Amino acid sequence: MANPLGVDNPSLDANNVVVYKKDEMVHINAGSAVMDNVKVFDIRGRLILEVNDINASTTVLNTLRAEQQVLLIQITTTDKSVVTKKFGY
Numbered sequence: 001m002a003n004p005l006g007v008d009n010p011s012l013d014a015n016n017v018v019v020y021k022k023d024e025m026v027h028i029n030a031g032s033a034v035m036d037n038v039k040v041f042d043i044r045g046r047l048i049l050e051v052n053d054i055n056a057s058t059t060v061l062n063t064l065r066a067e068q069q070v071l072l073i074q075i076t077t078t079d080k081s082v083v084t085k086k087f088g089y
Helices: none
Strands: 018-022 025-029 035-042 047-051 058-061 070-077 082-088
Touching (some): 025 035, 035 058, 047 058
Antiparallel strands (some): 018 025, 025 058, 035 047, 070 082
16 A cells, blocks of 8 residues: 655755854754764765764764864764765864
8 A cells, every 4th residue: 555645844954954163173963853973074085083873963073183174074863864064174
């Protein structure tokens, strides 16, 4: 039996995800979405940092040791939605 099409709002909207630097740390706010993990890549695609089991809508990357470069921050929510943000650090 076919299910009707849903009109649910996606839990993760890239426009609602905010990444910013404060006090030499990277702060991530995913709005109302609950983050499962965050991966940080350099512009060449190398994995620099991975944080798992966040289970919160905000997190702080205080162990990131990458200065003066562009980073790609991939955020995965608990419902497996993924968004990637470009961030100048």
